[in-house]
Amino acid sequence: DGGITQSPKYLFRKEGQNVTLSCEQNLNHDAMYWYRQDPGQGLRLIYYSQIVNDFQKGDIAEGYSVSREKKESFPLTVTSAQKNPTAFYLCASKPSGLYEQYFGPGTRLTVT
Amino acid sequence: KQEVTQIPAALSVPEGENLVLNCSFTDSAIYNLQWFRQDPGKGLTSLLLIQSSQREQTSGRLNASLDKSSGRSTLYIAASQPGDSATYLCAASLKAAGNKLTFGGGTRVLVKP
Numbered sequence: 658d659g660g661i662t663q664s665p666k667y668l669f670r671k672e673g674q675n676v677t678l679s680c681e682q683n684l685n686h687d688a689m690y691w692y693r694q695d696p697g698q699g700l701r702l703i704y705y706s707q708i709v710n711d712f713q714k715g716d717i718a719e720g721y722s723v724s725r726e727k728k729e730s731f732p733l734t735v736t737s738a739q740k741n742p743t744a745f746y747l748c749a750s751k752p753s754g755l756y757e758q759y760f761g762p763g764t765r766l767t768v769t
Numbered sequence: 770k771q772e773v774t775q776i777p778a779a780l781s782v783p784e785g786e787n788l789v790l791n792c793s794f795t796d797s798a799i800y801n802l803q804w805f806r807q808d809p810g811k812g813l814t815s816l817l818l819i820q821s822s823q824r825e826q827t828s829g830r831l832n833a834s835l836d837k838s839s840g841r842s843t844l845y846i847a848a849s850q851p852g853d854s855a856t857y858l859c860a861a862s863l864k865a866a867g868n869k870l871t872f873g874g875g876t877r878v879l880v881k882p
Binding site (some may be wrong): 661663692697698699700701702705707742745747749756757758759760761764765 | 773775800801803805810811812813814815818820832858860862868869870872873875876
């Protein structure tokens with residue numbers, strides 16, 4: 658099955674701990690994106706990568722970090738510097754030259 | 770900076786009624802506008818994508834229009850069904866921003882049987 662997988666679906670962490678969210682795609686898409694969604698709100702872009710070994714900050718990159726060592730994988734680390742990390746995190750990918758983004762099922766992160 | 774707004778935030782209609790969902794954006798220099806559906810606790814499913822050169826797109830009971838001059842897009846869902854209950858999000862892609870998407874806050878729809 659082709660698609661985007663995010664794991665785990667639910668993640669719980671204590672305040673002050675770093676946590677890494679997984680995003681894997683087997684669609685052979687070049688571009689990948691991380692978004693954050695807060696209750697009742699739209700999505701906000703955290704980081705994006707258009708090619709392996711390259712990535713750019715989105716609108717709310719502070720307190721987050723990413724890597725893109727493989728085309729299929731774009732993990733997001735939520736660091737202890739992120740002041741309000743509790744949110745729903747969505748990963749997306751897009752083929753080169755086209756516009757439509759394809760989304761994963763999301764990871765709900767709760768930090769207490 | 771592009772801002773995308775969806776009003777109302779929620780609406781409820783009886784089954785069979787046509788749905789009209791609104792999306793407005795502040796910068797008309799868009800590449801395209803996309804409409805997505807989101808079920809509770811799930812990811813997004815792309816419904817329709819309208820290129821900047823197009824006025825509308827249709828897929829089954831769904832029709833989306835785009836008016837760049839007024840900064841508006843409308844999603845029409847004909848003959849609504851309870852299964853259409855979900856949150857609908859629009860997102861605009863700006864030419865100057867490397868095709869990054871800017872999302873509206875969504876409209877939560879409830880179709881009552």
